[in-house]
Amino acid sequence: MIVITGATGKLGKLVVQNVLTRVSPSQLAVSVRDSTKASHLADQGVRVAQATFDDPSSLREAFKGGEKLLLVSVDNFENAVKQHKTAIDVAKEVGIQTIFYTSHIGADLNSPFLACQHHAETEKYLSESGLQWYSLRNGFYNEGLPMMLNNPAESGAIYAPEDGPTSWTAHKDLAEATAILLTDESKIPKDRGNLVPLTAFDAVDFQGIAEALSQVLEKQ
Ligand SMILES: NC(=O)c1ccc[n+]([C@@H]2O[C@H](COP(=O)([O-])OP(=O)(O)OC[C@H]3O[C@@H](n4cnc5c(N)ncnc54)[C@H](OP(=O)(O)O)[C@@H]3O)[C@@H](O)[C@H]2O)c1
Known part of the structure; x- marks a missing residue:
């Protein structure tokens, strides 16, 4: 069992x-x-x-x-x-x-x-x-990202702690x-x-996350 x-x-x-x-x-x-x-x-x-x-x-x-x-x-x-x-x-x-x-x-x-x-x-x-x-x-939970990123979908900007590749x-x-x-x-x-x-599989930094979000949200 x-x-x-x-x-x-x-x-x-x-x-x-x-x-x-x-x-x-x-x-x-x-x-x-x-x-x-x-x-x-x-x-x-x-x-x-x-x-x-x-x-x-x-x-x-x-x-x-x-x-x-x-x-x-x-x-x-x-x-x-x-x-x-x-x-x-x-x-x-x-x-x-x-x-x-x-x-x-x-x-x-x-x-x-x-x-x-x-x-x-x-x-x-x-x-x-x-x-x-x-x-x-x-790996770091994906679900923790919005908390760290200060609602980038609305603000259009990512405010984050020190950057580095992370396996979200x-x-x-x-x-x-x-x-x-x-x-x-x-x-x-x-x-x-x-x-x-x-x-x-991949570790991405905040630049990578910003690019992925821009694609999903269709805005720069
Ligand atoms: N890799 C990461 O980025 C990351 C991020 C955050 C957390 N974590 C770790 O991963 C764990 C699971 O994540 P999750 O998202 O599933 O979190 P979660 O939903 O908070 O799950 C924690 C579980 O532990 C249970 N629990 C808490 N205190 C307990 C106690 N005294 N006795 C018995 N059970 C207890 C909770 O019971 P209830 O269902 O009754 O609330 C809940 O089911 C977290 O607890 C944390 O250790 C990892």
Whole structure:
């Protein structure tokens, strides 16, 4: 059985949809903070458990019987590492064999980007867990771009932080790739060890983004 956390989140929801095209609902369990948001999954025969990373006993129920766990990282700067460690401890306790963790490209203990430090800390904990694990190092979400660019479609200008080529990646593509890795072990790259980068093919800078937006919006 595959267990997926964060299954009502933006990425988790799409992974669940993709996984359900590959395995039967009885082979899937989800761990969500609010089970009413996952009633459509329960109706399809997916096991739905209400659990949070702050309550190990709720996770025990949600993870039991699982062989593989997709641990979708949380988005907070205060407790993320502690919460991820709790999930990993419980996974080990209940006999999960393999953890897939949603990390970030460039995860590093010395990264100036705090989220990347947290992902690296979680990866270190996974490496010490004794479990089989893969860290899916996701590219920067496309969906984060508008926030950074200050609504360029209206202003006609891009105001951005320091530029550089970035592999902006869509949730949709990440979800499909994650579902493939979760359901077909033969697709896990053999030459990368535990770290699996999942990014768009091309890295583009803000000039490239401006050109693409101009084309889509048909204005300069
Ligand atoms: N690569 C990137 O550019 C990038 C950008 C932003 C974030 N991220 C990372 O990718 C993750 C997934 O992204 P997303 O877009 O799917 O974000 P999201 O929609 O905020 O998903 C986060 C999920 O974590 C769950 N969660 C939060 N706190 C929890 C807790 N204490 N216990 C159990 N579950 C908890 C949320 O539950 P609910 O559904 O109940 O809210 C949600 O399903 C983020 O959380 C973050 O770590 C990556």
